[in-house]
Amino acid sequence: MAFSAFATGTAQEQAPRRKSRIALLLLLPGILYLVLFFLVPLVSLVITSLQSPSALGDIGQYQTGFEWQNYVTSITQYGDQILRSFSYAVLATVFALIFSYPLAYFIGVKARPWPLLQNLMLVLVIAPFFISFLLRTLAWKSLLSDESGFVTGLKALSLLAPDAHVTGTPVAVVFGLTYNFIPFMTLPLYAALERLDTRYLEAGSDLYAHPFTVFRTVTIPLSMPGIVSGVLLTFIPAAGDYVNASREFLGGTGTSMIGNVIESNFLVLLNYPAAASLSIILMVVILAIVTVYVRRSGTEDLL
């Protein structure tokens, strides 16, 4: 699997140090790429975030400045949405983990005797990727709309109040996030569990450990790299996602996440400094959360 390298996180042995022009030459395209498409945009983003309104005062016109207050304004004005982004992302990650772990365990461990079934199930996990995720989200939007069979069915069973609806609620947004990012959780988990040596599990039960104890003390620690990379791959894009929460898709006015705020500041209000400062806030918070998380879960090799 393509994810195996990421999941195991074992450091490669240091190659013998030798000054080589060829190595430098080979590195050059990569470095150029990083400078052009990462460093330059990042610097320009920081500069934009510190711009002040142009003296001429026309909408969407800004000049270079050092308006650090942009950050304060963004945080006070959009604190709710920032908080909401991260809580939705945490919820989506937790749900994705709960759904993915048994699935990955089944594919990677239980289905080992039947390679065909294993491959088939893996294809089923990846298959949705063949359709644009915008289309899939739009499909869910109509599946969850008021007059859809699903919602009318829930109402008929009195599981949903007669005037309640699903689209435009936090439930729909968290559902959408979970659904869209679940393969990013399943695949690294599978990559880790696929290499799980079942003899450890046998040894555990031979020593009279309860199956749950074996799971807790053997399986989980051994699949930890998979869990960590799965959580990262799900949490980071989910926190910055703006499609699911968008009013045009599954969200409503009460569900806007930081991505939606950035979008509206950038495209509608033409308030580029606010949009840029929010992007940087998002990056910094994600970086902080991820650093703490990786430290706590004891897999610094990943960083």
Added chain:
Amino acid sequence: MTRSIPTDPMVQRLIREARSASLTRRNVLTGAGIGAAALSLAACSTGGAAPGPTAAADKSSTDKNIKWDNWAQYLDEDKDGKTHPTLDAFEKKSGISVKYDVAVDDNNTYYGKVKDQLALGQNIGADLVCLTDWMVSRLIKLGYVQNFDLSKIPNAKNLTPSLQKVDFDPGRKKSLPWQGGFTGICWNKDKVPGGLKSVDDLWDKSLKGRVGVLSEMRDTTGLIMMQAGVDVSGKWADAKFDNAVDVFRKQVNDGQIRNIKGNAYLEDLKSEDTLAAICWSGDITTLNGEAGDKWQFAIPEAGGLLWNDNFVIPIGSPKKSASEELINYYYQPEVAAEVAAWVNYITPVVGAKEAMQAIDPTVADNQLIFPDEKTLSSVKVFRTLSSAEESKFGAAFQAVLLGS
């Protein structure tokens, strides 16, 4: 030997800026330290009163290709939706080849895409663009569009008298209307058999959570302000706008308003997530044609809004006279009637109604396409906002959309 300065406007501007910058550097360095110099240079380069962009030279006589950016569903199509009959006829007649591009989805987004090039006087790729009144007003104010040579557009005399005088373009020298429409209310006839009469009817308890409104600030707040008795075409105090936003916020927070959308509001009407909405007149006619005759449009009792999308020629376009020829073509009553019958919006061309009578008399009687004096007296045009007002009102409106 002297070399001439390159003609590219961007290069010329750079040269201009380099010259002015070197002057300031010399002056400032004598007085203050290098840090201060750098700061003031930075201020000069972007904040200084740079002259507006200048129009590109016209190359229409040699290059017969133009590009026209417009909104979706805004030009007649044949049955397969592949070609535009009126445009094909124009190409055949004039020998000009037109690339018609549905590139405008939203005034703000389109502006955001092209504004930096416009500021430098560069060619944005489009030679004709149709944008809404208030955006055209901004473009004119900033000097981003070219002056028409009205002698090349003789048919401009067919412009409806009520649209000849607009505050943002006296004499219609830089913009000419393409199509217009009403903003009003609509409802699902099956689910709301009683129909609606006013914007306040949208806030009725029976429609809780099933009402949609538009994400265009002027449309939604404009109708709410009209309901409160404000004439949106005249001067009004900021407080009137704030009151409208308060009403809007309350209905959103109470869950009365289900969603706030741009063009996609039609999807909600179709899926019946919304049963009533603030909407654009032509869309409802088209929707009824597409998905069964289920919806009804009305101008609210307290009044609706009238808006227009206008042709403008961006400042950097080198195809001015070819573009003018196209505008002139569409200002013929027969052609205008053909377009109006397909797009279902109001044509600004006098005589189109008479021409329509010959094609399809029922369409000629449709008040939403050929409104009479009485209908027109029930609608207002949202007045032009200053930049400061636009920023302030826009931020207040977006705050509701983002739920804060």
